Amino acid sequence: xxxxxxxxxxxxxxxxxxxxxxxxxxxxxxxxxxxxxxxxxxxxxxxxxxxxxxxxxxxxxxxxxxxxxxxxxxxxxxxxxxxxxxxxxxxxxxxxxxxxxxxxxxxxxxxxxxxxxxxxxxxxxxxxxxxxxxxxxxxxxxxxxxxxxxxxxxxxxxxxxxxxxxxxxxxxxxxxxxxxxxxxxxxxxxxxxxxxxxxxxxxxxxxxxxxxxxxxxxxxxxxxxxxxxxxxxxxxxxxxxxxxxxxxxxxxxxxxxxxxxxxxxxxxxxxxxxxxxxxxxxxxxxxxxxxxxxxxxxxxxxxxxxxxxxxxxxxxxxxxxxxxxxxxxxxxxxxxxxxxxxxxxxxxxxxxxxxxxxxxxxxxxxxxxxxxxxxxxxxxxxxxxxxxxxxxxxxxxxxxxxxxxxxxxxxxxxxxxxxxxxxxxxxxxxxxxxxxxxxxxxxxxxxxxxxxxxxxxxxxxxxxxxxxxxxxxxxxxxxxxxxxxxxxxxxxxxxxxxx
Numbered sequence: 001x002x003x004x005x006x007x008x009x010x011x012x013x014x015x016x017x018x019x020x021x022x023x024x025x026x027x028x029x030x031x032x033x034x035x036x037x038x039x040x041x042x043x044x045x046x047x048x049x050x051x052x053x054x055x056x057x058x059x060x061x062x063x064x065x066x067x068x069x070x071x072x073x074x075x076x077x078x079x080x081x082x083x084x085x086x087x088x089x090x091x092x093x094x095x096x097x098x099x100x101x102x103x104x105x106x107x108x109x110x111x112x113x114x115x116x117x118x119x120x121x122x123x124x125x126x127x128x129x130x131x132x133x134x135x136x137x138x139x140x141x142x143x144x145x146x147x148x149x150x151x152x153x154x155x156x157x158x159x160x161x162x163x164x165x166x167x168x169x170x171x172x173x174x175x176x177x178x179x180x181x182x183x184x185x186x187x188x189x190x191x192x193x194x195x196x197x198x199x200x201x202x203x204x205x206x207x208x209x210x211x212x213x214x215x216x217x218x219x220x221x222x223x224x225x226x227x228x229x230x231x232x233x234x235x236x237x238x239x240x241x242x243x244x245x246x247x248x249x250x251x252x253x254x255x256x257x258x259x260x261x262x263x264x265x266x267x268x269x270x271x272x273x274x275x276x277x278x279x280x281x282x283x284x285x286x287x288x289x290x291x292x293x294x295x296x297x298x299x300x301x302x303x304x305x306x307x308x309x310x311x312x313x314x315x316x317x318x319x320x321x322x323x324x325x326x327x328x329x330x331x332x333x334x335x336x337x338x339x340x341x342x343x344x345x346x347x348x349x350x351x352x353x354x355x356x357x358x359x360x361x362x363x364x365x366x367x368x369x370x371x372x373x374x375x376x377x378x379x380x381x382x383x384x385x386x387x388x389x390x391x392x393x394x395x396x397x398x399x400x401x402x403x404x405x406x407x408x409x410x411x412x413x414x415x416x417x418x419x420x421x422x423x424x425x426x427x428x429x430x431x432x433x434x435x436x437x438x439x440x441x442x443x444x445x446x447x448x449x450x451x452x453x454x455x456x457x458x459x460x461x462x463x464x465x466x467x468x469x470x471x472x473x474x475x476x477x478x479x480x481x482x483x484x485x486x487x488x489x490x491x492x493x494x495x496x497x498x499x
Contacts, residue, residue, distance in 0.1 A: 003382065005331035006293055009351055010197065012189035014050040015076035015101070016043055017067055019087035019132070022059040028122035030162050032057065035084040035126065038110060041156055042082055045179065050186045057084070064091045068098025078189040078491070080182070081136070082106045083129040089139035096145050102491050103140075103147045104185050107133050108154040108178060115165040123164050148185070148490070152178025181483075188487035191351050194299065195492070196225030198347070201298045203231040204305035204317070206338030212471040215302075215340040216422065223428050224344065224492060229296055233305055233313045239295070240288040240316070251283040255322065258329070260387040262407070267444060274392035274404050278319075282404045285316065286323030293332050300347045301327070304338040318403035322390065324378035325406050328357070335473065336377035341420040341428075345475035346380075348488055349418060354477035355383035357410060359417070361472070362449050364458050370440050371458050373417070373476055374449035376405055383478050385411040385439070391446035405446035410437050415452060416481040419474040423495075430489040431468050433461075433499040434480045450476065454499075461499065468497050 018039040025032045036057050043054040053074040055067045071079055079101050081092060096103050107130050114127055133149060140147045155175030159167040169175045200220075206213045217228040263273050293301065303324070307314030324334035333346030335358050342358060349356025357380035362372035379388055388408035419431040433454065440451025454461045482498045489496035 003330045006290065006327065007297070007299060007331060009331065010190065010193050012050040012078065012186050012193055013074060013076045014046055014052045014186060014189065015055070015071040015074065015079035015099070016046065016052055016082065017055040017079075017095070018057045018082040018084040019091060020057055020059050020085050021087050024085070024125060025059075028125060031085070031122050031125060034160055034162055037160060038084055038154060039082055041154065042080070042106065042108070045155070046080075046182070046186065049183055050190070058091055058095070059087065061090050061094055064094040065098060068095040071095070071099040071101070076101055077193045078102045078104065078185060080104050080106055082108070083133055083136070085125045086128055086131045089132065089135045092136050093139045093143055093145075096140070097143065102189070103145065104182075105133055105136060105147060105149045106182070107149060107151045109152075110154045110156065110163070110167045110169070111165045112153060112169060112172060112174070113165065118164050120164070126163075150178050150181045150185075155179055184484045184487050187352050187484060188491050191348055191488050192225075192491050194347075194351055198226050198299040199229050199297050200226050200340065200343060200347075201229050201231050201293070201296060201301040201303075202338070202340055203236065203301060203303035204233060204338065207304050208306070210337060212421070213337055213339050213473075216426075219422070219426060219428065220340065220344070223494070226344070228340070229298065231292070231296070233316060236288055236292050237312070237316060239291045240285065242291070243284050243287045247287045248280060248284050251286050252279065254326065255279065255283060255390070258326070258381055258387070259390045259406075262389045262391045272392040274390055278392050278404050279390075282319040282322040285319035286326055289320070289323035289327060293327060298332060300333045300335075300343045302335045302338055302340040302343040304336060321378055321406060322404050325381060325388075328378050329381035333475075334358075334378045336375070337473070339471070339473045341422070341471060342473040342475060345418045345420045348485070349475050349477040349481075352477075352481065352484060354416070354479050354481055355380045355410075356418070356475040356477050357383060357448065359448070359474055359476045362447065365440065365451060366458065368438070368440055368451065368453075369458060370438055370451040370453045371462070372440070372442065372449045373452050374409075374447055375473070376447045379406040379408050379448045383410050384408050406448055407444065407446050408448045409442055410450040410476060411478065412437050412439050413478065414480040415450075416477045416479060416485065417474045418477060418481075418485055419470045421469055421471050423469065428494045429468075430485060430494050430496040431465070431470050431474075431499065432482045432485045432496060433465065434482050464499050468499075
């Protein structure tokens with residue numbers, strides 16, 4: 001259920017260059033042009049996911065220094081070094097001493113097998129990209145420059161006229177695996193780009209006493225580049241006064257399109273059919289919430305406000321869940337209870353197109369060996385199984401006020417949980433878990449819940465999970481994304497754990 005984003009996501013800006021040894025060009029006709037062609041192919045393949053800045057072929061330290069300055073000028077987020085043939089490490093290292101962005105070395109062989117009987121030295125040199133990678137690795141290690149390597153086949157769908165062998169490798173698993181990794185690195189770089197230009201709102205305060213929810217705003221900006229915009233309830237209240245009847249009507253129409261309105265739930269006395277006034281109030285607040293996001297140029301939001309009994313702000317916060325669910329579905333993840341770290345995890349999932357719904361452990365089902373994951377707060381409508389249900393709540397358990405809540409489950413299939421926690425030494429850590437969302441039963445209590453089966457028995461899985469010092473909230477995404485999330489952690493400089 002795709003909704004137009006409130007704020008578009010920026011694509012990664014990718015630097016690319018190929019390497020070669022200048023001595024070869026006069027010795028082997030056509031070799032240089034052939035390698036340049038391979039570089040153009042890589043550029044075109046990357047172009048579907050990123051803005052690509054291809055410097056071309058580098059064969060001298062002077063060119064390398066020029067390339068480093070050029071990549072800086074292009075404001076790239078990541079640089080790919082295409083190891084096209086043998087080249088000395090002296091023409092690679094200067095680039096990354098000048099341009100400090102993350103580097104990935106591409107060891108992509110054009111053919112699965114050379115033509116042993118007919119191959120010439122020039123032909124071999126077009127396929128020996130693996131040869132200089134150890135030397136490049138040595139130079140990076142000595143210079144203390146982190147690097148990554150992708151090995152595999154180039155994945156072309158035609159063979160150059162100059163070639164003496166078959167270079168059509170697009171369908172080979174070695175090509176598909178390599179390009180999956182390359183695209184994951186590009187996606188991960190887009191997270192970094194958006195974070196370093198991102199504004200995350202913090203509205204109200206943190207739920208009192210939840211020690212894992214407290215966030216160090218300075219650490220978050222220092223580590224991730226995110227600016228935290230501290231917001232007050234009066235900021236939202238002022239915008240509420242500007243909401244028109246027409247805007248409320250349109251928001252109600254959007255609500256009716258996306259949600260099923262519940263009837264009474266006889267098993268739970270606090271779960272009711274939403275009243276017309278509750279729906280209208282939540283829709284009015286939803287309009288104000290969107291105006292707040294737009295006026296402050298926000299990319300995500302963490303929020304919570306307890307409120308004094310019977311106060312205007314208590315009534316205001318009681319209508320939050322609908323609007324924050326709608327915003328989450330439109331690319332502005334909203335995390336309750338003042339959980340900024342989980343808002344960040346949700347935003348990672350959102351940038352990567354994997355959803356990211358606000359969750360915690362609900363209950364364990366030992367009969368089916370699943371763990372129900374969900375929350376009483378906002379839900380990501382875009383990854384729902386069917387239409388989410390809106391229920392009227394006569395009270396919010398553990399909180400003030402009454403209002404509307406969302407009951408829903410995530411679509412069946414692979415899922416990945418993503419947590420961001422803070423370690424005892426003051427670092428941020430990613431905790432990742434892959435499982436399968438089932439169509440297991442849920443409670444009809446106005447909370448989001450999804451039954452998830454992990455690879456291990458729930459007790460064993462939870463023992464490993466809890467040992468990592470997690471927060472009790474996390475983002476739930478669709479798809480198996482552990483490899484992708486690990487790359488995000490790598491580029492952000494955060495340690496990661498895959499359960």
